[in-house]
Amino acid sequence: MTCPEISATAGLLVLLASSAVGQTSDVTVESLMKRLDGVAPAEVLANATLLNPTDSGDMQVLREGTNGWTCMYPGTNPMCADEASMSFLQSWMKNEDPPDTLGFVYMLxxxxxxxxxxxxxxxxxxxxxxxxxxxxxxxxxxxxxxxxxxxxxxxxxxxxxxxxxxxxxxxxxxxxxxx
Structure with a gap:
């Protein structure tokens, strides 16, 4: 999944997670990693793409990952999702038929x-x-x-x-x- 696709998917997640209002764009990789600590196995989180919702509802890519996982803290529901799950979540948010995939999400x-x-x-x-x-x-x-x-x-x-x-x-x- 490319960066624009990740941003679009995560942005859609934030729209439903209205409690994301109030988070700021000045979040750092280090501060988000602390907030996400424990959401998934450390090995997943260590090399995942990190997304942060901003005050405007956009998603800020704090770090491009290398392992196919995307971790974020939209509102009050922190998660790490694999690429197939991100496609599924995007379809859900757009009320479209989900893709023919099998995905896995951590919400530990x-x-x-x-x-x-x-x-x-x-x-x-x-x-x-x-x-x-x-x-x-x-x-x-x-x-x-x-x-x-x-x-x-x-x-x-x-x-x-x-x-x-x-x-x-x-x-x-x-x-x-x-x-």
Whole structure:
């Protein structure tokens, strides 16, 4: 994925992560690396492209990576995504059919929540099954579809059980909580 494609994808992520407002463009590689510490294995983060949302909502490329991973802290949901996942996320944000890929995302610092059934919900409602997930990884894309029938579509009781998020949509993916 080229730098403009990464910037476009990440910019789209920031649009939904409205809590990114207030982050500044004066973030350094060092300060972002400290904020991202623990979001993915150190080996992934060490050589990943680093993106930072600015006050204007644009994405600032702080460092070009060499390992095919992109790490960012859009709003309150820090993540590291491989190239296939970035394509999937871009399709999701544009409400387009996702590419025929299998992608992997680390979110080992957890998230602030999302609807389990509506891929485009921006806030919790009484009927959108809002779920806040602790540390987890995700398998995204058509390559994950063969696995989806083996897992529940609602968040299981108790920690550590995988489930399918956004079932019945083109963006269904496997959520796997991590200890």
């Amino acid at each position: 610092l957890g998230d602030e929540g999302a609807s389990n059934i509506d891929p485009h919900a921006e806030a919790e409602t009484p009927d959108n099954q809002w779920v806040v997930t602790g540390p987890h990884v995700m398998l995204l894309g058509s390559g994950a579809k063969p696995l989806l029938d083996s897992y529940p579509t609602e968040v299981p009781e108790g920690a550590g059980q995988p489930w399918v998020m956004w079932p019945g949509t083109p963006y269904a993916h496997l959520m796997m909580p991590m200890p």
